[in-house]
Structure formats: C-alpha cells, structure tokens
Amino acid sequence: MSRKDADSERLSAYLDGELSPDETAEVRALLQRDAAARRRLEELRRTARLVSALPRARVSDEFARRLSDRLERDALLGSTDATRTGGPWTARWVHGLATAAALGLIFVTGWLLWPQWPVRPPADLTAMRQAKTQPAEERVAMGERPPSPDSLLSPLRMEDRSQERTFAGGGDGDGALPRSRSLAKSEAAPSGEIVERFSGLAGSATALSAISAVESRGPTREFVIDAEGPDKTRITGRLNALARKRNWQVAPPALPGARRDALLADSDQGEVVPLAPDGDRRGVYAPSPSDLRLKMVRRELPHFIAALGRITQRNDAAAMAANESALQPPKSEDDETPIQRRPYPGAPGPTTSMPTTLAASAPAPSEEWIEVVVRFRGSRPPGPTSGPRAITLTTSMPAAHEPPEAAIGGQATTRESDGPEQR
C-alpha cells in the first residue's frame, strides 16, 4: 500500500472516529499541513453523507402481516423450505399426493354443493377491473375522479369515491393558490406503475405557463409544459439560449422541412444540431412537432430543472421573487471558461457554430448522457373556468415476481480477504 493510500485509509477511519488517539493526532497534523488531504477528507465526508441520505424503506402493514402469517405457518407446519426439510423423497411424494387429494376433494365438494360455481363476478366488480386496467390518466381525462390508493386495494372503497377529497383539489381558479401548496399523492396502479399526482401547482390562474408533468423513462426525462403561443416561444427561446450557454445539445424534431422551419422561427433562433446528414431521425424522436429535445450530461440535469422552474414562472411575482435567487444554477469554478463544444451524442454531422464562452464544464468522455424532452401542450386559459390540473409524475415499476428460493444458512459467506486488508 502506498503512502497516499495509507493516508487516505486513515482519513476514512478518522471520519468514523475509529482511530486511536495517536493516529488521530497524526491525521490532524496531516490535515493541517496538506491541503490535498483536507480536500480528500471533505470528499469522503460528502460521499458518506450521500449514502446516509438515501431514502429508507417504509414497511407497510401488509408486509408485517405477511411476515406474521409466514412465521405462524412456519411454526405450525414446520418449514416448507426444501433445504431445511431435507426428508426422503418418498415423504415428499406422500405430502404432495395428500395435498393434491385434499384440493381435489374440496373442488368436487364445491362443485356438488354449488353447481353455479364458478360464478360470474358482479357487474360492478367487472367494471372495477376494467377501470383498473385503464390508464389512470385516461380515466382522469374522461372525467372520472381518480381512485384513492385505498380504493385500489379494496373494492369496497369504490363506492366511497364521492366522499373522497377532490383529486386535483386545491386549485381555485382565481390565482389565490400559492404554487408551493402542492399535494402529492401516490397510488399503486394496476399496470405496475407508481403514479404520483401533484395538485395545486398548475391551478394558479396567474401562471400562464406551468410544468404539468415530469416523467422519467430510462435515460429520458420528459417535462410537459402547459404553454402555447408567446409563452411557448419565450420558454423555448430561453431554453435554447441556456443550452448554448451550458453546452446542452439541441436536436430538431423529426419534421418535414416546412414545419421544422416554422418551429425554428418559433424557437427564437434556437440553434439546431443535425443528428444525421440525411436528416432521417425515425425511431429517435417522437412525432410531436413542438417537442424541444436536449441532450446533456447527467450532472447538468439539476441546472436544467432549476432553470426550467425559473423560466416557467412568469407572472407569479411572489413566486418569482422567492425562486429567482434560489433557482439560479449553481456556478462552478470553471464558469466563463472557454471550452470546446462536443457534438450531439451519436451525431456524425457537424455541430453548428457556438459561442466559445460557456458556463458549463466540458463533459468527460465517460460521462452519462441523458435526453431531456420538453413537450408543450396548449395551456388552459386562466379564470374561474380553469380548474385545477393534475400533475403526474410517473415512473415504471418492475413486475412482481415470486420470492426467491431459500438461501444459505446462517453462516456468513463473505470470505476473509487476504493481502493488505488483514491486519
């Protein structure tokens, strides 16, 4: 182990208070004389904080109930774990046959006593199932009040919807609702998605434009903005200007030439970087003509989000005053440092001319790129008729699968490391 590694290891242990007094004194002396060590310690401290700040799981009552059931079943019947039972094969066959016979007997008895079985589910239950398989947003669009999380879990709650709070409530249509009064709800949609809705954000009539949805799909982040006409032009123009400043790559939508030209005119002289010389971008872009698509390294996303929050709040003076300073993208040390612009990822074509003074640092070759889609849709006119809007944040959830098989026994399987780790 090099001296530098040894010092770094001691810094890590110093962070945890795991050094002896003598070692602690040595590290403190090192920190006093070595700026690099101080910087290293600070980076290790921040790394540890990031890990410690990871969200923790919330265990549901359902989990506790399932665990309790499993423990009781385990206590009553013994383990069903093959690695634990380990009995002779004949015993397992007998057990399986007995189970099959019992199930068969139950089926025959039920069939004899209840000829109409299996019964058709009640109409309301069928409707409920259909409703569950229908995307939540479609149901909202059709005027249905979205179900509460409880109602998705329990059919009995379906009749109680009229008693629920207004789903997208909070918006009063007269601009009195402050933006900060957002209410988030999450529900487990039948499609395996977790859908979160925010209400109140876009309900303010003072907001001529508003972010109405943020969606995340793999490396793509989609921001849906309610804006049209001059608002859309202004937002697009400012985003394009910011893209030039922060080294985000702007790509054109897949449009016929005339419509693309119109979009360019609409985007306040936004610069366009062609993806391919022949202009064929099928499969790359969605067909929406008003999308603004950017690519940026992932670390730029907080800057984008902050800027978008600032740009989309135009007439809400109080919100602007509160947010303007806070939403300023953090300045990095290399602000105003001329860097060489990099081409749009995957684009063989040349980039357009760009200003040489950029506010963002040059992306490293290994950095992850993400695509940001800003999608515009017509804004609702303010006034008493403009009701609150539901804000949807969607993320995909993997499908449930059966629990893993029984694992190893209670002994730790980690091995003792050898070499310099052992002391």
Added chain:
Amino acid sequence: MEGRHTQPVIASATPIDAGDAPDQRAPRGGPQAFGELIADAQERIVTLCWRMCGNRHDAEDLAQEAFVKAFRAMETFDGRAAFSTWLYRIAVNVCLSARRRPRLRSASVGDDLSDLGAAGRAARHPGAPEPLQRAADREMHQRVVDALDTLDDEHRAVILLRDMEGLDYRRIAQVLGVRVGTVKSRLHRARSALREKLLPTLGTMENT
C-alpha cells in the same frame, strides 16, 4: 485498532438497538413474541436488503426470508453478539446469496417514489415547484444508487452497514465475519470508488 477512541466525525444512524453489547438472553417465544422482537428492526432490514439488492420488491422478499431464517435459527442464537447484529448478519447473507441467483432483478430502477426522501437535498432549490424538487431529488438519489451498484457485494455491504446503518467497525466485522482491519480497508476502498463515481455530484453539493 480494535477500540474506538474518538468521536465519529460524521453522524451515524441509530442502530437497531441502542446498545451493541452482546445479548446473553436468547430471545424465546413463538411467532408473536418474535414478531414483537423484530418490530423495530423491520424497516432497517428491508432498507438494507433494498440497497443491497437494488430492488424494492425483492427487498421485502429477502427481508422476509431473513426474518424467517432468524426465527427458525433462534435456538442457535448464542448471545455472543447483539441480537440486531445477528439479524444483520443473516440479512446480509441472504442478500449475498440472492445476488448470486440469476433471476433476482439486479436493476436498481423502479424505486418506490413514496420512499424518496432526503437524498439529493443538496440539489433541492427552496421554493421550486414540487415536481421539480422531486425530480432533482430523484436524480441525485439515482446517481448514488447507480454508483453503489458498481461496487462489488462485499464493498457495498460494508459501506451500507457503516454509512447507512451506522454500525461501528467492530459490529460490521461481526456481521460480515471478517476482521476489523478488513472492514477498515474495505470501507476505504468502497468510499474511494464511490467518490470517483460521484465527483460531479460532490461538486454540485459544494456549489449549493
């Protein structure tokens, strides 16, 4: 090296039980008594499994498996370590074993948004619209999760036990069945690797 002589520089989470002294009394009783015994440990074990395997749904299955194993093996609990340390050890073993099984989902996508919390606070901008705050949180959180996913299992385990669960080196050594010096070395390597991955994020924290 075995003893701790200075106060930790960073705050740590409170362990499952306040004391880490060996528990000489082997917990006894049926499922109900066992359930009460582990009530406070459930969230910690599920969280550890979540961060070890990278998937929230798998985490509940794995945690349940760990609790069942602990219940079955209760008679073998000899009290040489704290009960919570013993639980952590079983949970880590279950996770390490599960990660070797190919059918376990290893992708770290699909985190339940309702669980998102303090991660990425540095990227939060006071007064920003709620969806944006949550998006910024999620980005920061996902970066850390992605970086953790690049570590191998033994380094991921040691950094989670220390920085998320707040265990000291001696208890981590008991959980992992290694020496304290090994814990120190692994933790340093894990943090250094994570630091390399998160350097841009650390810069953002500094600026904000």
